[in-house]
Amino acid sequence: MSTIKIHPAILIAAGLIILFLAIDHNHKNSRIAALLREIDRQQALGKKVRGMLHDLVEQNKAVDPALANELTQIITLLNIKQDATALMKLAKVIENLLVELYSKDAELKEKVKAANRKKVVFADYLEHAKAKGIINKEDYHLIAVLKEIRNEEAHTLGVVKEVTRAAAALVAGIGVVMSLCKILKRTTVQTSAL
Numbered sequence: 001m002s003t004i005k006i007h008p009a010i011l012i013a014a015g016l017i018i019l020f021l022a023i024d025h026n027h028k029n030s031r032i033a034a035l036l037r038e039i040d041r042q043q044a045l046g047k048k049v050r051g052m053l054h055d056l057v058e059q060n061k062a063v064d065p066a067l068a069n070e071l072t073q074i075i076t077l078l079n080i081k082q083d084a085t086a087l088m089k090l091a092k093v094i095e096n097l098l099v100e101l102y103s104k105d106a107e108l109k110e111k112v113k114a115a116n117r118k119k120v121v122f123a124d125y126l127e128h129a130k131a132k133g134i135i136n137k138e139d140y141h142l143i144a145v146l147k148e149i150r151n152e153e154a155h156t157l158g159v160v161k162e163v164t165r166a167a168a169a170l171v172a173g174i175g176v177v178m179s180l181c182k183i184l185k186r187t188t189v190q191t192s193a194l
Contacts, residue, residue: 052174067093067181083166084153090173091122091150094143097180098125101134122147134183135176142172 054075070093077086102108102120108128112120126147130140146169 052171052178064181067097071177083170084149087146087166087170087173088150088153090170090177091143091146094146094173094176094180095122095125097177097184098122098129101180101184102128134179139172139176142169143176145169146173 070089074086074089074093077083077089099120102125105128108120108124111128112118112124123144126135126140126143129135130137135143145165149166149169
């Protein structure tokens with residue numbers, strides 16, 4: 001009977017390969033577990049976002065039926081997994097609220113004129129709202145992400161978005177809509193009282 005001699009270097013190499021595969025397997029399992037936790041978190045976030053939108057709709061039905069309709073459409077789009085279209089609509093809502101708030105703002109018009117432009121754009125409204133303290137720095141950046149997603153979706157086919165960025169922009173956008181609605185109601189009350 002013949003004995004097969006295995007060189008010690010081959011045994012060490014085989015051991016290292018087995019060790020590497022075991023570590024890689026554990027790493028994959030931990031990544032899968034992390035992804036599953038993220039999916040659960042996203043589903044919970046989705047419920048929270050829909051709840052915030054429902055609250056907004058209820059608050060704005062009597063005041064602004066057009067706004068309530070837009071928000072209801074966003075909820076419907078989220079329910080049928082049309083997140084990109086929902087984000088585009090949310091950006092449109094924010095832009096329209098900012099236009100309503102600042103359309104007669106002389107300071108904003110002067111800034112645009114100084115930049116040699118004739119028309120105020122969404123970015124101008126966002127920047128002005130941030131400068132006025134209506135939108136905080138963090139929300140400003142997230143709304144800018146929302147604006148970029150809207151622009152990409154409007155002009156590019158097959159856009160792939162990072163889910164967490166889109167979710168953060170969505171939540172920030174809803175918060176900004178809530179803030180703007182409160183401000184606009186206050187402004188309406190103050191104006192009508194004069």
